[in-house]
Amino acid sequence: MKVVVCIKQVPDTKGGVKFNPDGTLDRAAMMTIMNPDDKAGLEAALRLKDQYGAEVTVLTMGLPKAEDVLREAIAMGADKGVLVTDRVLGGADTWATSQTLAGALRNMDYDLIITGRQAIDGDTAQVGPQISEHLDIPVISYAQSLKIEGDSVIVERQYDDRYHVLKAKMPCLITALAELNEPRYMTPGGIFDACKAEITVWGRADLKDVEDSNLGLKGSPTQIAKASDKVRKGAGEKVSLDPGESVDYIVGKLKEKHVI
Amino acid sequence: MDFTLRKEHEMARALFKEFAEKEVKPLAQEVDETEVFPRGTVDKMAKNGFLGIPVPKEYGGQGCDPLTYVMCVEELSKVCGTTGVIVSAHTSLCCDPIMTFGTEEQKQKYLVPLAKGEKLGAFGLTEPGAGTDAQGQQTKAVLDGKEYVLNGSKIFITNGKEADVYVVFAVTGMIEKRGRMMKEISAFIVEKGMPGFTFGTKEKKMGIRGSSTYELIFTDCRVPQENMLGKQGQGFKIAMHTLDGGRIGIAAQALGIAEGALERTIAYTKERKQFGRSIAAQQNTQFQLADMATKVQAAQLLVYKAAMAKASQKEYGFEAAQAKLYAAEVAMEVTTKAVQLHGGYGYTREYDVERMMRDAKITEIYEGTSEVQRMVISAALLK
Numbered sequence: 225m226k227v228v229v230c231i232k233q234v235p236d237t238k239g240g241v242k243f244n245p246d247g248t249l250d251r252a253a254m255m256t257i258m259n260p261d262d263k264a265g266l267e268a269a270l271r272l273k274d275q276y277g278a279e280v281t282v283l284t285m286g287l288p289k290a291e292d293v294l295r296e297a298i299a300m301g302a303d304k305g306v307l308v309t310d311r312v313l314g315g316a317d318t319w320a321t322s323q324t325l326a327g328a329l330r331n332m333d334y335d336l337i338i339t340g341r342q343a344i345d346g347d348t349a350q351v352g353p354q355i356s357e358h359l360d361i362p363v364i365s366y367a368q369s370l371k372i373e374g375d376s377v378i379v380e381r382q383y384d385d386r387y388h389v390l391k392a393k394m395p396c397l398i399t400a401l402a403e404l405n406e407p408r409y410m411t412p413g414g415i416f417d418a419c420k421a422e423i424t425v426w427g428r429a430d431l432k433d434v435e436d437s438n439l440g441l442k443g444s445p446t447q448i449a450k451a452s453d454k455v456r457k458g459a460g461e462k463v464s465l466d467p468g469e470s471v472d473y474i475v476g477k478l479k480e481k482h483v484i
Numbered sequence: 485m486d487f488t489l490r491k492e493h494e495m496a497r498a499l500f501k502e503f504a505e506k507e508v509k510p511l512a513q514e515v516d517e518t519e520v521f522p523r524g525t526v527d528k529m530a531k532n533g534f535l536g537i538p539v540p541k542e543y544g545g546q547g548c549d550p551l552t553y554v555m556c557v558e559e560l561s562k563v564c565g566t567t568g569v570i571v572s573a574h575t576s577l578c579c580d581p582i583m584t585f586g587t588e589e590q591k592q593k594y595l596v597p598l599a600k601g602e603k604l605g606a607f608g609l610t611e612p613g614a615g616t617d618a619q620g621q622q623t624k625a626v627l628d629g630k631e632y633v634l635n636g637s638k639i640f641i642t643n644g645k646e647a648d649v650y651v652v653f654a655v656t657g658m659i660e661k662r663g664r665m666m667k668e669i670s671a672f673i674v675e676k677g678m679p680g681f682t683f684g685t686k687e688k689k690m691g692i693r694g695s696s697t698y699e700l701i702f703t704d705c706r707v708p709q710e711n712m713l714g715k716q717g718q719g720f721k722i723a724m725h726t727l728d729g730g731r732i733g734i735a736a737q738a739l740g741i742a743e744g745a746l747e748r749t750i751a752y753t754k755e756r757k758q759f760g761r762s763i764a765a766q767q768n769t770q771f772q773l774a775d776m777a778t779k780v781q782a783a784q785l786l787v788y789k790a791a792m793a794k795a796s797q798k799e800y801g802f803e804a805a806q807a808k809l810y811a812a813e814v815a816m817e818v819t820t821k822a823v824q825l826h827g828g829y830g831y832t833r834e835y836d837v838e839r840m841m842r843d844a845k846i847t848e849i850y851e852g853t854s855e856v857q858r859m860v861i862s863a864a865l866l867k
Contacts, residue, residue, distance in 0.1 A: 299495065410499045411533040412556070413546030419492040 225278040225372075227269040228332055229302070230325055230339040230355070231262040233286055233293040237344060240453070247448035248315055248441075249345060251287060258293050261340025265400035267407040268370050269338055270301045276372065279303050281332065285313060285324050291423050298418035299410035306332070310427040315441030318346070322354030323438040327431030329359060336377065337397040341366055352399035362396040368403055487785075496552045500559035503532065504567075512564035515694035516839050521646050522694055525567055530601020534571060539579055543591055545599035550729075551791040554736040558787070561740025562747070565843030566694035568740055572733030573642040573695075574598070577851075578605025581651050581726045582673065585714040594649050594673055606647035607730075608638035608674075608700050609723050616856055618653075618723060619667055623702060625654035630709045632656075632672065634702040637684065640850070644698025645683050650674045651726070652700070653719045669719030673711045680705030691842035728801040730851045731808035732794060735787045738808070738815035738847035742780050745815075745822035745840045749773065752826055752835075763825070772825060776818045783811040802864045809857035812847035819844040 235241060235254040242250040258266075272278040282297040284290050285308040294305030308328050316324060329337065337359075339352035349365070356363035368387060369380040375394055380387045382401060410418075428439065437443055465473055478484045489497070507528055515522050529535055537553040539545020546552075553575060561568030582595045597603040614620030623636025634654055641650075656670040674681060684699030714722050750773060753764040763769050790807035793800035819841035823830035830837050848854045 295491075296495070299499075409503055409532050410495065411546060412496055412499065412537050412548045412552055413533055413541060415495045415499065416492050416546070416548055416552075419490075419495070 225272065225276055225335050226281070226333050227272055227278050227336045227338060228281045228283055228329060228334045229262070229266045229269045229297070230283050230337065230352070231266060231293055231297060232259045232284060232340070232343045232345075233257075233290045234259045234343050234345045243451050243453075246315075247451045249451075252289070256289075256293070258296055259340050259343045259345075260402045261342060261400055263340075263407045264402045264404040265338040265340050265398070266297055266300065266302065267405045268367075268398075268400055269336075270408065271405070272336075272372065273301065273303075281306060281334075283325065283328060283332075284308070285316070285321060285328075291425075294423055295415075295418040295421065296410060298421050299414040300408055301414065304424070305421065306424045306426060308426045308431070312428050312436075312440045315444060316439065317444035317446035318348050318350040318354060319445055320439050320441075320443040322351045322358060323434050323443065324431060325351070326355050326358035327434035328426060329355065330432035331426075331430065335394040337361075337395070339397065339399050341399045341401050349399070352397060356397040359397075362392040363399070364390050364392055364396065365399040367398045367400050370398060370400075370404065492548075493551060493555065496548070497555050497559065500534075500556045501562075503529075503534075504559045504563045508560055508567050509563040512566075512836070513833070513839070515564065515566050516691075517693075517833070519688075519693045521696045522564075522567060522570075523646070526570060526601075526604065526646075529567075529571065533601070535574055535601035535604070536579065536599025537575065539575075539583060539595065539599035543583065543599055544596040545579075549791075550732065550794040551788060554732060554787060554791040557733055557736035558740040558743070558784075561737040561843075562744035564694075565737060565741050565840065566692045568737040569642055569692050569695050569734070570604075572730070572737055573607060574605045574647075576730040576733040577607030577642075577726055578647070578649060578651055580729045581607075581671065581713060581722055584725065585671070585718070585722050586673075587710075589710065590673060590713065598649055603648035604643055604646055606641055606643040606650045607726065608641050608650050608652040609727075610638060610640050611636065612639055616853060618669070618720060621653060621655050621667060621669055623652070623654040625656050625670060625672065625707070627656075627709065628706075631706040632709060632712065634672070634674070634680070634705040634707055636702055638700040639684075640687060641698055641700050642695055642850075644696045644700065645686070646696045648676050650676070650700065651713060651722075652702075653723055654702075656716055656719075659717065668717045669723070670716050671713040671719045671722045672707050673713050674702075674705070674707055678705055678707060689846075691839070691844070691846055724801075727851055728799075728804045729794060731804040731857070732787065732790045732800075734847055734851045735783075735790060735804070735807040735811040738811040738844065739780070739783050739787050741840050741844050741847070742776075742783060742811070742815040742818040745819045745837050745844075746773075746776050746780055748836055748840075749776070749822040749825050752829075756827075769825060772821055776821055779814045780818060783807075783814040786810050801860060805852070805857040805860040808847075808852065809854050809861065812844075812854060815844040815847050816841075 233256045236257045242253045244250045269280045280302045281304045282302045283306045342349035364379045366382045367379045368382040533546045536545035537548045541547040557568045625632040652674045655667045657668040659668045680703045682701045687697040756763045786807040790803040793803040822837040
């Protein structure tokens with residue numbers, strides 16, 4: 225069984241967010257982590273490795289330094305890493321990203337593709353399902369549990385107030401929720417191996433069956449009008465009053481601010 | 485000369501830091517307060533390979549270098565001195581001598597499960613009358629058939645009752661050395677549960693209160709002949725070699741405690757307001773913090789240098805002694821200043837620096853007091 229996990233190096237939002245003049249994220253200037261949903265997807269794949277001996281390959285698109293996130297995945301137990309990096313791929317939105325990853329995946333053997341539900345830097349949840357469309361394979365999104373039965377996967381797909389149990393024949397794509405599991409730590413020995421591991425690096429020329437018009441900033445239908453960091457609110461004010469007084473207090477404040 | 489860490493060391497530090505913050509820090513205060521050995525944490529460390537970091541992969545370890553191991557003890561000790569010394573005693577004092585002096589059979593039988601973390605290790609050298617003076621050993625081992633019979637006791641043993649495998653030293657005879665009769669000391673691998681091996685009282689300590697410090701008692705304890713570690717009479721050499729490595733582990737523990745206290749003090753002095761401004765805005769605080777940080781950095785360089793020496797040199801006792809001496813004294817000084825800068829709050833058990841100051845003291849005492857380190861260093865200078 226071969227599993228490919230798509231992972232993304234995302235800004236560690238604890239370290240603050242920085243932007244380029246064109247409104248895209250200045251990834252080179254930020255501390256980075258493995259996207260949490262993707263990490264849960266990787267853990268799910270590693271459990272399939274523990275249980276069934278699955279071969280786990282991690283795939284990412286990004287700057288050359290995105291190699292770090294692949295080494296982290298290998299230090300957790302993944303077998304191989306593939307980095308897709310090329311100047312012409314920069315500034316990609318979800319459409320161009322999924323086209324790129326699909327172009328890479330067409331070169332790879334897989335029974336199962338796992339992506340995170342969404343990345344904490346974009347929060348679109350579009351890339352996973354789009355990849356499945358490009359590759360013409362089934363997708364089950366929002367997986368809160370995953371098991372294998374013969375040549376199929378059985379997944380609990382999460383909703384706000386319920387979940388559906390779905391079965392799909394492999395090859396297929398699953399998008400994982402962070403709640404799917406508690407990802408394991410890297411091991412010290414795994415880190416030493418990961419630092420020696422050979423990472424496969426692909427550029428534009430290695431992508432299969434993808435038009436130039438679907439790649440990079442030029443191939444991205446999304447236009448960013450404006451982007452900004454969160455504006456910090458003031459410290460606020462805490463008062464302890466009984467319910468009747470509270471209503472008067474709040475109404476008074478709203479009048480003071482000319483809200484009502 | 486390049487002080488930049490290699491990629492694998494940066495990643496390993498990030499791993500140990502994350503583990504320490506998530507798994508160890510939340511329990512540190514409780515472990516100190518209740519004096520209960522953190523078995524759950526030890527199990528998690530075992531699962532993640534933290535108990536065999538410098539042991540080669542063919543013996544169940546992680547195949548990393550001494551620097552990686554030092555960083556593990558350092559990061560753990562930043563949040564919990566108890567957890568730091570559990571790893572240090574297990575790795576430096578039990579895995580290391582078996583790895584260095586053990587036969588292939590001993591390595592397969594004992595080192596593999598120790599490095600995998602399936603078993604925990606300890607080291608028994610100190611006796612009521614033999615601390616710094618190892619020649620004062622009273623524990624005896626007499627060959628009877630195919631077994632050695634051990635009688636005596638060992639005190640202040642870290643991981644005492646919680647360990648499974650112990651490297652224990654005992655007198656196996658008398659030999660003449662430079663015209664004087666000296667005790668011949670040998671080392672043995674003793675397993676928990678061997679007949680005649682029991683535990684005495686648990687020590688009630690000032691610091692590292694969760695570390696299970698016990699007396700080991702041997703009453704006609706029968707140890708198979710094949711469990712002698714190294715050759716007969718090699719015990720003193722094994723003990724001294726082991727302590728050279730152990731000192732690097734304790735130096736890393738001391739360094740971590742100092743770093744932890746410094747981090748907390750920087751955060752606290754920025755928050756604490758007196759006379760209308762944060763105490764970090766007072767020049768006294770700034771100068772104190774500058775001195776603390778500079779000494780911590782100097783200690784880190786000595787500790788890392790000792791770890792590098794262990795990786796590349798046959799003898800590293802001098803570097804280990806300097807690292808242990810300096811890091812331990814810095815730990816004591818920095819934690820004391822940290823309590824002072826926390827004021828009255830720092831004296832309460834609600835704040836971590838109170839525990840860190842108590843934990844720091846032992847690093848100036850065990851695995852060779854600061855006075856012994858000065859003896860080792862000066863002996864090398866004057867030889």
